[in-house]
Amino acid sequence: MRAALAAWLVLSLLGGTGAGDTCGDPPAAPSHSVAAPQLSPEERLSPHMPESLRCDACHAIAFQIEEQLRKAEGKMGKKALKESDYIEVLERSCSQDWESYGVLELDGEKRLSGPGLPGQQPLSVLVSGGPWPGRLSKLCHGYVGEQGEAQIYGAHRRGPAALRHLLCHGDKGPCAGRKDRPEPRKELQNEL
Numbered sequence: 001m002r003a004a005l006a007a008w009l010v011l012s013l014l015g016g017t018g019a020g021d022t023c024g025d026p027p028a029a030p031s032h033s034v035a036a037p038q039l040s041p042e043e044r045l046s047p048h049m050p051e052s053l054r055c056d057a058c059h060a061i062a063f064q065i066e067e068q069l070r071k072a073e074g075k076m077g078k079k080a081l082k083e084s085d086y087i088e089v090l091e092r093s094c095s096q097d098w099e100s101y102g103v104l105e106l107d108g109e110k111r112l113s114g115p116g117l118p119g120q121q122p123l124s125v126l127v128s129g130g131p132w133p134g135r136l137s138k139l140c141h142g143y144v145g146e147q148g149e150a151q152i153y154g155a156h157r158r159g160p161a162a163l164r165h166l167l168c169h170g171d172k173g174p175c176a177g178r179k180d181r182p183e184p185r186k187e188l189q190n191e192l
Helices: 002-016 041-045 051-075 083-095 132-147 149-158 160-169
Strands: 102-106 109-113
Touching (some): 051 083, 051 132, 083 149, 132 149
8 A cells, every 4th residue: 555655656756746737827928019009209208299199089078078068968958058057067177187088009100099089999908197198188178269169059059970970070160171080989988
């Protein structure tokens, strides 16, 4: 009995060394690496939104304004807001933290990404924070000042497409001459 136990112990020890390394372990997953977008000095340091990202920024701003106004109207039973109410909502929309937005690289092109904008690719790096929230807030306040609260609210009442057209695709809009971006997916709109 002792001989059998000793033999079993020796075989267990010999079989155990290295056996776990080859027999039962799953194969190693292939590794992927994705680099963060390389930002130019303007994209990193300027207090202003780079020209190449202004159309995306405008769509993000229009989405946020639309969402905030829609929520405020929902609290009022879908009725139109009073002037003082929509002015407050627009101020709150522009003064939010904007931290959920950032820049990523899609198909070799830098794009703004976040709620209300087309989704990311499975393997992409989003660079958020830094100057992006301040730039979006400043641009949002600029749109409200340029267009006026009443005109923005009137466009909202006509629908999201009317608000995007007013802010982004009009004659002087940052997307003028560009094809409209596709509608954001519903799950992105409900993310907020």
